[in-house]
Amino acid sequence: MNLQTTTPKKQGFFAATKIELPNNGTTIYAFAQCIETITQNGCFECLKTGYHNMPTCLPNSDGRAYADGCFIRYSNSSFFPDNYQMIEIITNSSVGKQGSRKKGAVIGGVVGGVTLILILLLLSTCFIRRSKSSKRIHRGDVITATMLKGLVSYCYKDLKFATQNFSEETKLGEGGFGAVYKGTLGDGKVVAVKKLTLQHSRKTEEDFFSEVMLLSDVHHPNLVQLLGWCCEGHVRILVYEYMKNNSLDRFLFGERKGYLDWKQRYDIILGIARGLTYLHEESHLRIIHRDIKTNNILLDDDLQSRIADFGLARLLPEDKSHLSTKFTGTLGYTAPEYIIHGQLSEKADVYSYGIVVLEIISGQKSKALEDDGDNENEFLPLNAWKLYERGMHLDLVDKTLDPNDYDAEEVKKIIEIALLCTQGFADLRPTMSEIIGLLQSKGLLEHMIPTMPVLIVTN
Incomplete structure (x- = not known):
């Protein structure tokens, strides 16, 4: 409840807390977040829906709920990253059967706080699916969080110029998802530009977001590195390091x-x-x-x-x-x-x-x-x-x-x-x-x- 009321008031719309139950010593950890493009009232209403759905996760020791634009999680084991620090004290919260009161600390992310929602959504084991009554947020708004993972948000006009207006001369290949082009950016860097053919397809849209969220957080010499993305209107483009020898x-x-x-x-x-x-x-x-x-x-x-x-x-x-x-x-x-x-x-x-x-x-x-x-x-x-x-x-x-x-x-x-x-x-x-x-x-x-x-x- 504290997170439901506190999160909409905080800059960045994310907050976390931990609190110890006096009867058995169990510590409860919790986190909530709204996307930054939502209004303060929209964030509150969204989290309210998630909060009321959370009891269906019980008696599991870990539960998560989300709607279109917000996410909330609890656990009796810590899941906060090491780069979080204490920044303020939230209101007193009544806990335990005897109604004893204890202060819980709100924890704010120094870096990566906005990104945590994406990773937690992917890892969820007890999901409450989006409520029909929750406010509809375009998926493209959520993707901005991955910029904190070191990805670049490219402008469509720059990629259009880099690929000579996506000409046949620059095309490297084509598949069911769309086509891949060789592009030369303004600084001379050569990249591979994957332009998805959406055709108003939800599946292709999901493929795009799946690829961005996964590759923003995995790095290995035998995986192609994702450099950035472009999400403007119906345009969905992924930008990769260029592989000279193709496939x-x-x-x-x-x-x-x-x-x-x-x-x-x-x-x-x-x-x-x-x-x-x-x-x-x-x-x-x-x-x-x-x-x-x-x-x-x-x-x-x-x-x-x-x-x-x-x-x-x-x-x-x-x-x-x-x-x-x-x-x-x-x-x-x-x-x-x-x-x-x-x-x-x-x-x-x-x-x-x-x-x-x-x-x-x-x-x-x-x-x-x-x-x-x-x-x-x-x-x-x-x-x-x-x-x-x-x-x-x-x-x-x-x-x-x-x-x-x-x-x-x-x-x-x-x-x-x-x-x-x-x-x-x-x-x-x-x-x-x-x-x-x-x-x-x-x-x-x-x-x-x-x-x-x-x-x-x-x-």
């Missing part, structure tokens, strides 16, 4: 096929594994990419791999083994349990990674099976499995590779690692950190025997 699929199936030698391919395989390990296990968020494929792997100047396109990414709460969700992704790269049952976990990324590894080794593109004929021979994991069973692993290797350029046993081992990743049962697949260990080990996979991939036929 991996061009080196495997396109105009640069045959360019990569074995060492370069191995380094790419290892780099992707490191990037996924960071997303799954090392970042403070458990992130499932959901769309690992060769055209979402970019190569920098040194041909090192960078995972890109986080529009479909999802967060996996710490207390869950998987999410149940509608299938979204690319057939031919997608795990069977996700297609059939909608069960999404890190092991779905592991499956996709295995497909990509087979593509890198073979120079062949994985295709989804269709029920219009007998095309099993075109299903890459099945081909690899059949060769593995007969001990003919090396027949899978890209014919553009010089046999004197690689160690046959190492290649065999990596094919077997890929087959471990593409097993039909998710529990049998290794984690990404285990895969790194297997890739870097000198020995063979004597105690790890893959099982046959599952065939999924699509209409």
Whole structure:
């Protein structure tokens, strides 16, 4: 209640408190925030809705509620970042059965306070969905909080100039989301400009905000770095560091096929594994990419791999083994349990990674099976499995590779690692950190025997 009344009065519309219950010594931590574009009264009414919904989270020791424009959270364990400091005392609050009174301290963020709402929203375990009666706030207003994460808010006219009015000459590629252009900013910096085609699509809008919020808070040498964004009217643009060598699929199936030698391919395989390990296990968020494929792997100047396109990414709460969700992704790269049952976990990324590894080794593109004929021979994991069973692993290797350029046993081992990743049962697949260990080990996979991939036929 104190946060409900205090937050609208504070500059920045965010406040936090902690208070100790006198009866059992439990400390309650709480945080509330409104977006800065809302009015003071709008903030109060929004938090009022959240406050009245909070009891439905009980008796959980952690609860969160949000509406369009505000967020409120409580917990009996501290979740405040280290860069918070005490700045003032709020009104006395009645606590405990005997009505004893104790002062609670409001804590204000020195930096990052506005950003916390975005991270907490993503991490929520006890959500109260937005109230129909709450004030409607345009999503573009919320995104301004990510500027505190070091991202740049670009002007549309500057990006238009940088890409020569988004001309065909500057286009790097195009997909279902829109097109990516090479841009040269006023200071001479070269960037990649991803212009989304919204078409008033809520899904594309959500993909945009998902990518901004995730990439503003994750950093790794094997992830493409997001530099900034543009959100003006119906325009949604993401600005990334420029990858001179574009995407991996061009080196495997396109105009640069045959360019990569074995060492370069191995380094790419290892780099992707490191990037996924960071997303799954090392970042403070458990992130499932959901769309690992060769055209979402970019190569920098040194041909090192960078995972890109986080529009479909999802967060996996710490207390869950998987999410149940509608299938979204690319057939031919997608795990069977996700297609059939909608069960999404890190092991779905592991499956996709295995497909990509087979593509890198073979120079062949994985295709989804269709029920219009007998095309099993075109299903890459099945081909690899059949060769593995007969001990003919090396027949899978890209014919553009010089046999004197690689160690046959190492290649065999990596094919077997890929087959471990593409097993039909998710529990049998290794984690990404285990895969790194297997890739870097000198020995063979004597105690790890893959099982046959599952065939999924699509209409």
